[in-house]
Amino acid sequence: MSTTLNSASRRTQAGITEPAxxxxxxxxxxxxxxxxxxxxxxxxxxxxxxxxxxxxYWQALQEPDAWAAIRLxxxxxxxxxxxxxxxxxxxxxxxxxxxxxxxxxxxxxxDLPFSVSPVVAGLIYVLMFGAQGWFGPWLQAHDIRIIFAxxxxxxxxxxxxxxxxxxxxxxxxxxxxxxxxxAAIVLGATGWQTFWYVTLPNIKWGxxxxxxxxxxxxxxxxxxxxxxSGHIRGQTNTMPLHVEILYNEYQSVVAFAVASLLxxxxxxxxxxxxxxxxxxxRDLKATADLPPERPTV
Amino acid sequence: xxxxxxxxxxDDKDMTSKIQFNRVLPGFGLTxxxxxxxxxxxxxxxxxxxxxxxxxxTWDQFWAAxxxxxxxxxxxxxxxxxxxxxLVNVVFGLLVAWVLVRYNFFGxxxxxxxxDLPFALPTAVAGxxxxxxxxxxxxxxQYLEPWGIQLAFNxxxxxxxxxxxxxxxxVRTVQPVLEDAEKELEEAASCLGATxxxxxxxxxxxxxxxxxxxxxxxxxxxxxxxxxxxIFIAGNMPMVSEITPLIIIGKLEQYDYAxxxxxxxxxxxxxxxxxxxxxxxxxxxxxxxxAPA
Numbered sequence: 001m002s003t004t005l006n007s008a009s010r011r012t013q014a015g016i017t018e019p020a021x022x023x024x025x026x027x028x029x030x031x032x033x034x035x036x037x038x039x040x041x042x043x044x045x046x047x048x049x050x051x052x053x054x055x056x057y058w059q060a061l062q063e064p065d066a067w068a069a070i071r072l073x074x075x076x077x078x079x080x081x082x083x084x085x086x087x088x089x090x091x092x093x094x095x096x097x098x099x100x101x102x103x104x105x106x107x108x109x110x111d112l113p114f115s116v117s118p119v120v121a122g123l124i125y126v127l128m129f130g131a132q133g134w135f136g137p138w139l140q141a142h143d144i145r146i147i148f149a150x151x152x153x154x155x156x157x158x159x160x161x162x163x164x165x166x167x168x169x170x171x172x173x174x175x176x177x178x179x180x181x182x183a184a185i186v187l188g189a190t191g192w193q194t195f196w197y198v199t200l201p202n203i204k205w206g207x208x209x210x211x212x213x214x215x216x217x218x219x220x221x222x223x224x225x226x227x228x229s230g231h232i233r234g235q236t237n238t239m240p241l242h243v244e245i246l247y248n249e250y251q252s253v254v255a256f257a258v259a260s261l262l263x264x265x266x267x268x269x270x271x272x273x274x275x276x277x278x279x280x281x282r283d284l285k286a287t288a289d290l291p292p293e294r295p296t297v
Numbered sequence: 298x299x300x301x302x303x304x305x306x307x308d309d310k311d312m313t314s315k316i317q318f319n320r321v322l323p324g325f326g327l328t329x330x331x332x333x334x335x336x337x338x339x340x341x342x343x344x345x346x347x348x349x350x351x352x353x354x355t356w357d358q359f360w361a362a363x364x365x366x367x368x369x370x371x372x373x374x375x376x377x378x379x380x381x382x383x384l385v386n387v388v389f390g391l392l393v394a395w396v397l398v399r400y401n402f403f404g405x406x407x408x409x410x411x412x413d414l415p416f417a418l419p420t421a422v423a424g425x426x427x428x429x430x431x432x433x434x435x436x437x438x439q440y441l442e443p444w445g446i447q448l449a450f451n452x453x454x455x456x457x458x459x460x461x462x463x464x465x466x467x468v469r470t471v472q473p474v475l476e477d478a479e480k481e482l483e484e485a486a487s488c489l490g491a492t493x494x495x496x497x498x499x500x501x502x503x504x505x506x507x508x509x510x511x512x513x514x515x516x517x518x519x520x521x522x523x524x525x526x527x528i529f530i531a532g533n534m535p536m537v538s539e540i541t542p543l544i545i546i547g548k549l550e551q552y553d554y555a556x557x558x559x560x561x562x563x564x565x566x567x568x569x570x571x572x573x574x575x576x577x578x579x580x581x582x583x584x585x586x587x588a589p590a
Contacts, residue, residue, distance in 0.1 A: 017399070018493055019493075023400055026392060026395065027396050027402050029392060030389070031396075033389045033392070034412075037460060038412075038464075041418075041423060041427050041430060041461065042426070044426040044436065045426045048426070048429050086331075090331045091328070091332040091336075093324060093328040094328040097322050097325075106332070109336060110332075111572070112340060112344075115522070115568040115569070115572045115575075116344075116568055117521070117522025117523075117524065117564050117568065119522070119543075119546060120347070120522070120545070120568075123347070123545060123549065124343035124344055124346055124347050124561075125343055127343070127350050127558065128342075128343050128346050130554075132554050134346060158339055159343070162340060181322055190323075194322075195324075213416065213417075216416070216417045217416075220417075220418070220420065220422070222419060222420050222525035223420070223542065226524075226525075227546065227549065239419075240420075241421075244421055247425050247529065252429075255425060259421070262421075262422045263422055265417075265419075266419070266422075270411070271410070273413065274406070274410040
């Protein structure tokens, strides 16, 4: 059976695919482009970092300033990602499960931070909380520092990573509809039980996907954080800012050593992302292979 | 397909059942209230600070701040480089998407995963590594220098960094449309005597054109605001290779908050306009692909 299928599909494919030489040259050009623009920069990070050997690399990573930057980066992500996770789930629930006026507008507003330049994102918090800003005098009088301090860094990071989780979940939950949740409620489940046992298992892949992308951006954000950080070594430098300072001081090996950690983070992110996509595709296929319950009328 | 009739029926229902449908699921007030509060605190109020700050300037001051010769040069660079980069990404993004969807080759899954690298790699890391590659003593730069080609520390570098940043936008918008494209149409075209090139031109290309345009607009919008990857490779010479976001940073460093805000407002207006264009393009794409005759 498979042979007849194969020969049949081969015959039909003759009309809908390209000659072999076209296929191979297209693949060749695409892979060359990918190699030049994606693989080479990635490889360059690690070679530059190891240029003076493994010992120099380890030493570069053990600097106290580098450690402070790593700690601050993790702290920032640890605060920003959960905040946007709660927001993402709430926004997706409100937008996907209900009809109300202004829904399309609200969805656009949720996407807004994506289209704002990171530098502008930093600037708006300076205008709010900086010495010249709206709350500047009040904050100074109460000795609270937001700009050029950690709260400002967290705020700017929250802004630039704001839509990541929401925009993964909204289309997913819209596609799933709310029939299952309504059934749970009718059967006597509370709202939380419904969310926990019905909705969450359905959206888990989308959720993980959104969280890892959000995390990658939160740890790697440069422009917005650069405006609000003040670049105080060992205090308000995140890893990307630390890389910048070292690079501008011509400490290339040390700069690339810290950068290599961020590149590793990117690779881990891509790895998890691919696994999540494959899992999700498998789940979808498993559901599609189930016999239909009954024809939809 | 099956969802469409049921959706329609729900719309046609009378008011009472619509209210009941809303009431079955709890949490509307809680989630919408939280969403609006959080959105206002993080996004809307801070963005409005930008607008209010601009109103402290007179029109003449504003105009002078946003049309100074250095600022104008930065607009030309930012828009020009973003446009070129987005066009390059349209060509190569389509090619990469096509190859990934239509052909099989060794390592395809890895290549597919790698497309998202610019999303995952921090921009500052991309910036320093592209610079290291293209500088006169870099892996790539050393072979170009004898030919008199300089790709780092001038506008060429800006374009290259923006190509890197924008690639996944085009690939990831075109890829799903190509995957969903109905092969039957291509078979029909071929049966009717079209050459492969005609089929591509007349059948495939029109169906992916909206996605391609959306990808272009997204790559362009991202490129205009990009900062981290560009500043390392640009060289940042005033009037020559200084991008608009850097102008804002420069004004901030001189405590010219009003001037920085004015330029930022211009960028914000452009972002809004592009966001609207992208939304319209996506709506067009949905109509193209979603509407069943």
